[in-house]
């Protein structure tokens with residue numbers, strides 16, 4: 256099956272004592288590398304303009320890591336801050352969502368866990384591109400519901416600057432580097448911060464819409480054939496069919512958000528803040544329109560950080576709290592769409608958590 260939508264409820268699991276056991280948000284931390292790259296700077300090296308980028312995407316700047324800085328470095332910085340925000344360095348599982356791991360093998364999460372002083376805890380990567388953070392939350396919540404973990408550090412971290420073709424104006428202007436992390440703890444479904452379920456899905460028939468063609472077993476195996484052509488160096492770069500991605504992103508995020516609203520028992524107009532994947536402000540507004548939600552409920556921070564893929568939602572949550580747009584008790588709906596293609600949504604009532 257190429258088009259499978261799985262709506263999963265992790266909120267009604269009961270532990271041995273009969274109490275509900277669900278994942279509750281207990282901490283939030285973020286980190287972006289210091290180097291700011293403005294639209295103006297990009298327009299000096301490629302055929303683009305600040306005006307085009309701002310009007311077509313909403314982005315005015317992004318952060319790019321300096322050479323020598325990898326995804327794991329950003330993940331450690333955000334992870335440290337999330338643990339501080341949660342008031343405890345204790346976790347018993349680390350889940351890292353990324354499209355830009357430090358190496359094809361091994362996963363980045365174990366080294367991140369080690370560097371955070373979490374030696375010995377299970378740690379793995381989740382690869383769902385821009386939906387990775389929501390997939391990571393669902394995976395962590397499943398571990399909590401199953402009694403595998405009490406406290407989980409979920410990190411979304413990316414260095415897209417390492418896979419962008421500097422000559423490709425259709426991708427290089429869009430993506431930024433950064434990391435965001437949350438601590439989830441076992442708690443009660445009625446508490447503020449409890450994740451109220453998940454709507455997850457994928458459609459692998461659309462895998463070519465967002466792809467890094469080279470570097471994997473498909474190309475390596477093909478290259479081993481006697482008559483194989485030389486691999487194209489451009490295959491190492493990220494490629495995207497922007498227009499088609501735009502259409503699918505709107506349709507899937509709207510449908511997934513709607514499914515999540517039904518699961519949470521919320522009307523669209525009762526949502527205080529919609530935190531969608533920060534790909535394009537026109538996508539976010541189109542999704543809000545389809546949901547019948549006022550556009551001003553939409554959190555937008557892509558103007559400052561661009562599309563940071565798996566880091567996008569936690570960075571947007573943190574900025575919205577810092578800007579006073581999300582306060583304790585607010586109903587927050589989150590939705591993402593990314594390569595695969597994949598999509599996912601979740602929701603919570605914002606708890607009394609201060610991001611670092």
Ligand code: ACO
Nearest residue numbers: 303307384385424425428497498500501504534535593594
């Ligand atoms: N500067 C100037 N002109 C440009 C640029 C640029 N940076 N990029 C493209 N153009 C040109 C194109 O060449 C085209 O010119 P033409 O009409 O002469 O052929 C024109 O602008 C229009 O191009 P479109 O691709 O039609 O522009 P569009 O309005 O669709 O915007 C964009 C492109 C921003 C990529 C948009 O399609 C988009 O946001 N797509 C969705 C991206 C997304 O959601 N990604 C999330 C998932 S990504 C992930 O999972 C990692």
